Amino acid sequence: MKEWRFFAAEQRATLLALVLFLVMFIIYVSNHPAGFTPNVVQTASNKGVILAFVAMAQTLVVLTAGIDLSVGMIFILCNCVGSYVLGGTMASALGGAGLVLLTGLGCGMVNGLIVIFGRLQPIVTTIATGAIFFGLALWLRPFPGTVPDFNGDLADLFTGKLFGVVPASLVFLLAVVLVVWVPLSRSVIGRAIYAVGSSDMAAYMSGMPVKLARFTAFAVGGLLAGFGGLFLTFFTYSGEASLANGDNYTLFSIAAVVLGGVSLYGGRGSAIGAIFGALAFRTIGDLLFVFDFDPLWQPLFQGLVLALAVTFGAARLFRIRNRLEMFS
């Protein structure tokens, strides 16, 4: 019983994000003209999974009390790399997919190295490296395009349906969660990531691998953004160095992380919550579509929902016993 209550308290934010997503998704499908069919779910999950990967990437850095403003640009760069290397036979396209992920990992490692050894603040570092990554993307793809022999079969394998029912993208997301997030969050480094986010001084004094934790957060974050870029390439069959797209994904990833109950002060939350946050954020946009709203109102609606969601963060004020606690 005690064990169960501890778990519920720890995962409360994640569960809230799950409920938020489920409520929105149920409203969405029940009002969708086609109803709850595999095709509707497949389209929704393909769009959601891309943001979910980028949100997971953001989560890892936010857990260390940092922020990665270059995450959207890593995502765009990986998309542009993908549009060159995902061609040819199945084997060569799979190798290309590995290259895309390595690109993401490399970008994350560069961020991590500058933040740790340059001792610069993550926010300014990633603003600058974001410009560099975007420059590289623009160098690769001055105009949107793709390789002539793009391997559409591999792409369809990841964005299609398994057994004609289950969206393959969701299964792939689940696999990444099980292979990357679950082992990492349970390892010593993963606990150190949380500890650094709560108090880097205390973590240092306790002999935790502070630098390694920060580095891993940035590097794995880059890798996850790479998964996002890979998926975007699978989804669109092409690469585009779009500044607006990169900026939007950075902003949306922060929104998803907040909706998913990850504290921007660090040390609290989980990537799973961020995934539900991302899916919920995507569903908000789709909701307007099924209710036949003028698409012009979509940005305003998204902004208001985001504002409403973050206002719940103010509930903390009711628990404050002393006004000084407010300033921490």
Added chain:
Amino acid sequence: MKQDTATPQAPMLLHLRANLPIVISFACIILLLLLGSLYSENFLSPDYLIQQLKVASFLGVIATGMMLIILMGQIDLSVPWLLTTGAMMASAATAFGPAGEFLAVPFGVFCGFAMGMVSGVGVAYLRIPAMIVTLAMNVIAQGLMVAYTGGFSPSDTASSGMRYLATGNLIGGVPNAILVWIGIGALAVFVLNRTTFGRAVYAIGNRESAAFLSGAATQRLMMFGFGISGALAAFGGVLLAGYAGKAAQSMGDAYLLPSIAAVVLGGTSILGGRGNYLGTVAGVILVTLLQSILSVMQIAEFGRQIIYGLVIVTMLLLYGRERALR
């Protein structure tokens, strides 16, 4: 006796250390101009320099608000669309006859101020991280403007007053935009260094609880800080609309990161509490000059982005480093 010789030195060293970013920034500006002059003589001509200062003054106005927020240890991500809001609302007011034309600039600035105040309430009273409050405010302002314009660029053009502010010449040869920046900059220096509000801004950035216990109304000041930042972003938008002749939807996108970069390159700590307005002036000129020289040299857009990022990282590595954890 020994102590007497030691004491006067300490403050001087302190000064040098605090001013190092400003010295380096100005040195880099001169270096950039010299490098540019190797490429073309025009880089040292008064016409070019005046033109650069004029372009820099738009960023300067916006960066002033950003600096105020960063000094308090916060961040304002709502600059792009508050800027556009200011530009669009001022242009919209112009359409309402002579009275509208007269009130265009104040109305645009007021809209930015009001939206900034809403962010300020969220940050100061609801204690939500500034990053998400201003992010949400940015999306809301975008939503309002997109709904207002119906998805197209508004047909309203800038008023003659706005155009005069941005492109006119009051004193022979000196564009008004530069005078506007000088005016706002002088006001910022006075407020930051000579008023209780300014000192409280630094105090809040260093430790808000300490500022609160010292009797500063930290929450109210912080709310107004966001209001002022919003007003300055909107004013920057008004000037830009006057410069371009009309307001456009994506006009603010190119100003968020450069304004943060300019403030930080000028030596203001991103954690708040430390910084000098002269540094921000240097940062603004440096960023503008860098962008201009790279484009004059006809370096492709991708190269510009990469060099821009590398320069920011390199300069910060020179003087923006934190103390090591120990």
